[in-house]
Structure formats: C-alpha cells, structure tokens
Amino acid sequence: VKVLTGNRKKGLVLIAHGSRRASSNNEIRLLAERLREEAGDRFQHVGCAFLELAQPSIPNGIQACIDAGVEEVVVLPYFLSAGRHVAEDIPNEVDVKRREHPGITIRIAPYLGAAEDIVGVLLKQAS
Amino acid sequence: VKVLTGNRKKGLVLIAHGSRRASSNNEIRLLAERLREEAGDRFQHVGCAFLELAQPSIPNGIQACIDAGVEEVVVLPYFLSAGRHVAEDIPNEVDVKRREHPGITIRIAPYLGAAEDIVGVLLKQAS
Numbered sequence: 307v308k309v310l311t312g313n314r315k316k317g318l319v320l321i322a323h324g325s326r327r328a329s330s331n332n333e334i335r336l337l338a339e340r341l342r343e344e345a346g347d348r349f350q351h352v353g354c355a356f357l358e359l360a361q362p363s364i365p366n367g368i369q370a371c372i373d374a375g376v377e378e379v380v381v382l383p384y385f386l387s388a389g390r391h392v393a394e395d396i397p398n399e400v401d402v403k404r405r406e407h408p409g410i411t412i413r414i415a416p417y418l419g420a421a422e423d424i425v426g427v428l429l430k431q432a433s
Numbered sequence: 434v435k436v437l438t439g440n441r442k443k444g445l446v447l448i449a450h451g452s453r454r455a456s457s458n459n460e461i462r463l464l465a466e467r468l469r470e471e472a473g474d475r476f477q478h479v480g481c482a483f484l485e486l487a488q489p490s491i492p493n494g495i496q497a498c499i500d501a502g503v504e505e506v507v508v509l510p511y512f513l514s515a516g517r518h519v520a521e522d523i524p525n526e527v528d529v530k531r532r533e534h535p536g537i538t539i540r541i542a543p544y545l546g547a548a549e550d551i552v553g554v555l556l557k558q559a560s
Contacts, residue, residue, distance in 0.1 A: 387457040
C-alpha cells in the first residue's frame, strides 16, 4: 500500500496590478519565470496575471493553470498594501472561477506586503 | 591608536507612494517601525516618507534623518517596478536635498521589486 500525501498538482498565479508601461508588465512576466525556476516540484504550473491594463487577465491566468491539469491553484497578490484591489477586486475575480470550477481548490495567499520576511529583504537592500 | 571604520551615523528612509487610504499609509509607518527594531545598530535613525498623498514628504523625511545627526542617508523605494516614480520622481527629490546638504551622503538603494530575495519571499507566501 502506497500512501501519497501532498502530491496534488498545484499551480501558482502571481497577480500584479498591470501598468501602461510594457516594461513594468514585462518585469512581472520575468518574475513569474524566476518563480517557475525556483519553485522546483512545489508548483507544476507557474504563471502571472494582471488586474487591469495587461494580459492575461486574472480569470485567464487561473484558467491556464486549470488547463494545465492542476487540482489546486494558489493566487498570490503582488501588492504592497491591503487596498481595495487586494481586499475586494482579486477575491471577486477568484470567486467567479471558483463557481465555474467547483472541483478545483483556489486559494488566495497573503499579499506580498504582508510577508514577515519583507523587513529582512528591505534591510538587505539598504545595506 | 584606535582605528574606527564604518561607524558613520546612518539613517534610513523608506519611501512609499502614499495613498488616499489612511490604513495603507499606516501600514508603511508600521513597517518603518519594524525596520527600526530590526535594524539594530546598522541605522541610527529610521523613518518613512511619501511621494504624494501623505506626510512626511520625501524632503521632510530626509531632513528628519539629517536633523537626527546622521552623516549618511539611505533612501529605499518601497516600489514594485521601475516606473517613473522610481526612475525620475524620487531621484529628483533626492537631488534637491543633496544640493541643500553637500556634506551629507544621500544614497538611493535599489527598489524593493529589484531585490534578489523577492522570489524566495513569494514562494514562502504561496506555500
């Protein structure tokens, strides 16, 4: 008998605000690539999505994970503060996908600005 | 003979965009407090400042460091991408203070989004 735990296929979608500047959106796409490289076997699919002004949209970014066959999607808001986008807009878009795909677990991770480690990162940047 | 190196008094100013939401601005002030606690003896003065919509302004935030007697000020942009604010607005405000205080070293650290460690922080948030 082989007991496997924690081996559900998981996807990660980095959610950024989106910008009129193509270079800013490309920074996000590059960051998603770095996340993909670093994720190892923790995530079988890593992508990014934008709340506005750039593509893919949040629903399309989540859908790309689902199309890749994941059973669990982690949505990670690349935001610095818990404003309306983090508190309302992203959860609303996620809820639509949850209703569309009741068999898929879609979880919203804490936004970047809430990370404990941010203080250490900032002090390292400053020194 | 006592040779002391690297013992100049240093100040750190975390620069955020500023928001119409008081709670977002207070998140920044709390983060500056956490930086102050974690900085230990690396920075003798730690504060925050806002590009717009909140106080203190960037010039006033830098001035508070100088008034506290630091010889070197590190300005740290709490921004996710290298947009106009990071590339132009913050450097312009810093230049004004440099001209006002030629005896003080004012250095702009790389913005948060450029931190190598951000990938690790994000993966930790996601897991």
